[in-house]
Structure formats: C-alpha cells, structure tokens
Amino acid sequence: MKLTLKVWRQANATASGKMVTYPIDEVSPDMSFLEMMDVLNEQLIQKGEDPVAFDHDCREGICGMCSMFINGEAHGPDRLVTTCQLHMRKFKDGDTITIEPFRAKAFPVIKDLAVDRSAFDRIQQAGGFVSINTSGNTQDANAIPIDKHDADKAFDAATCIGCGACVATCKNASAMLFVSAKVSQYALLPQGKVEATDRVMNMVTQMDEEGFGNCTNTGACEVECPKGISLENIARMNREYLTASVKG
Ligand code: SF4
Numbered sequence: 001m002k003l004t005l006k007v008w009r010q011a012n013a014t015a016s017g018k019m020v021t022y023p024i025d026e027v028s029p030d031m032s033f034l035e036m037m038d039v040l041n042e043q044l045i046q047k048g049e050d051p052v053a054f055d056h057d058c059r060e061g062i063c064g065m066c067s068m069f070i071n072g073e074a075h076g077p078d079r080l081v082t083t084c085q086l087h088m089r090k091f092k093d094g095d096t097i098t099i100e101p102f103r104a105k106a107f108p109v110i111k112d113l114a115v116d117r118s119a120f121d122r123i124q125q126a127g128g129f130v131s132i133n134t135s136g137n138t139q140d141a142n143a144i145p146i147d148k149h150d151a152d153k154a155f156d157a158a159t160c161i162g163c164g165a166c167v168a169t170c171k172n173a174s175a176m177l178f179v180s181a182k183v184s185q186y187a188l189l190p191q192g193k194v195e196a197t198d199r200v201m202n203m204v205t206q207m208d209e210e211g212f213g214n215c216t217n218t219g220a221c222e223v224e225c226p227k228g229i230s231l232e233n234i235a236r237m238n239r240e241y242l243t244a245s246v247k248g
C-alpha cells in the first residue's frame with residue numbers, strides 16, 4: 001500500500017506544532033498501525049530526520065499507552081480496538097491519513113503524538129485502590145460470595161485500560177467515563193464498600209482539579225472506548241457521589 005500521512009509534529013510542550021505530510025510506501029495490510037509508524041520512523045531516520053515520538057508499550061491492547069487520534073477518531077476507525085490493534089487493512093491503498101495526539105487541556109503534548117496523561121495517575125492515587133489489612137487476619141476474598149451479575153459488571157468496569165480516548169473524544173474533555181469505571185469496579189464489590197465515600201469524593205475532586213470538563217451526556221466516549229466501558233458507570237458514579245455528599 002502507498003499512503004500519505006499527515007502527522008502532528010511538535011518539538012516540545014511549549015513549541016507550536018504543525019501538520020507535516022509524509023508519503024509512505026511498502027505498507028502491508030497486515031501491519032498494525034504502530035508497525036506502519038515504525039516504517040515511517042525508519043524512513044525518517046535513514047534520511048537523518050527526527051522520528052515521530054509516540055507512546056506504546058504492550059502492543060496487545062492492554063497497557064493503554066498508544067494514544068493517537070486517527071482521521072478524527074481516537075484509536076482510529078475500528079471499534080473496540082486500541083491503535084496498536086488497529087490494522088492497515090482498515091485503510092485503502094492511496095488513502096491520506098491524519099494522525100494527531102489526544103488533545104485535552106489536562107493532557108499537555110510532550111512531543112509530537114506523545115501526551116502527558118499523569119493526571120489519570122493522580123486521580124487513581126486519590127482513591128482508585130482498596131486498603132488491605134495484611135496483619136494475618138485478612139479474610140480470603142474468594143470466601144466472600146458475590147452476586148454473578150455484580151461480579152460481571154465490576155469486571156467490565158475493571159477492563160478500562162486508562163488510555164484517555166474518552167477524554168480525547170469528548171467535546172468537553174471530560175474524564176467521567178474513566179473515573180466512573182475506576183469507581184464502579186470497587187463500588188460493586190463488598191471489598192470496595194469500606195472506603196467508598198472517601199474514594200468517590202477524592203477521585204472526583206482530583207478530576208476537577210486536573211482541569212477535565214464536565215459530562216453533558218453526549219455519549220461519544222462510550223462509542224470510542226476501546227474496551228466498551230458503558231455510560232452506565234457514569235450514572236453509578238453520580239449516585240455514589242450523591243450518597244457520599246449526603247453522608248458528608
Ligand atoms: S474508559 Fe475507555 S476510553 Fe476511557 S480510559 Fe478507560 S478504556 Fe480508555
């Protein structure tokens with residue numbers, strides 16, 4: 001396949017960026033999108049030019065690192081896949097593809113397509129955990145019966161990989177889908193109930209402090225989420241927040 005890539009190039013966080021056009025050939029339909037980017041970078045290095053910076057790690061749809069806005073969609077045109085799991089057979093020979101970073105005030109660009117998503121880490125640190133007493137008297141979690149329906153919903157919420165596509169897609173740059181998945185995975189389980197009040201209050205406070213926008217129920221986040229995280233989680237987080245607010 002021969003393609004024309006229009007890629008966002010930005011030298012650092014404070015530099016102004018621009019779209020740069022690169023023709024590319026020798027792209028196999030069986031390559032992943034990131035492998036195609038590797039080919040581009042090999043060509044740039046051979047010409048003595050700066051390769052395009054982009055985040056990636058597992059390349060298996062697990063880590064949430066790959067974050068590209070491809071032809072106006074987070075993780076590109078396929079559904080329920082990350083950029084690393086997107087394959088070039090989704091495009092046609094001769095296509096022009098635009099590639100931008102995930103854009104949001106809370107995700108400043110570091111370089112080219114790499115953005116700083118440490119705001120998500122700080123939200124997690126504010127409450128996305130359960131504290132376990134490891135004194136030796138800890139109850140075996142497997143000995144606590146959990147309704148299958150709740151266990152399945154908790155597992156679904158726990159599949160969020162923290163990629164940030166929901167933020168990049170949302171017109172308000174809201175992080176509600178991400179935060180609600182992290183709140184929900186504990187809210188549905190008995191282990192999460194002990195710290196539930198502090199968790200939702202602290203995570204929502206941190207989310208607001210990081211500069212993410214509010215949810216206005218557009219639903220674009222659910223459509224673009226590579227893990228199919230449901231909007232139902234946002235409704236659950238809002239209920240958790242209300243209950244926590246009343247408790248004070
Ligand atoms: S909710 Fe979906 S889109 Fe948002 S961070 Fe989690 S996996 Fe990514």
Ligand code: FES
Binds near residue numbers: 058059060061063065
């Ligand atoms: S590189 Fe890990 S999810 Fe894409």
